[in-house]
Amino acid sequence: MSGKLVNVGFGNFISSNRIISVVHPESAPIKRIVQDAKDRGCLIDVTQGRKTRSVIIMDSHHVILAPVQPETVSQRLMNKEELVEG
Secondary structure, eight states, rough: OOOOEEESSTTTTEEEEGHHHHHHHSSSSHHHHHHHHHHTTTTTOOOOTOOOOEEEEEETTOOOESOHHHHHHHHHHHHHGGEEEE
């Protein structure tokens, strides 16, 4: 795997070059995307029981529920110190 890994909370990392979008989970269209991913078996929940604060949509059609704000993920993507060589 080439590219960088970004921390999305609780020591969980995802490939930064596979991210399509990072969004807030409150809107109805995003809730439908999450439910569809759950039905397809493509939902990954890394919240460890905490509140879902962001939904990360990957180019593989996987949807990741993360406990950190979208702004935090964005900052970590821009901050090279937060990225890990993959």
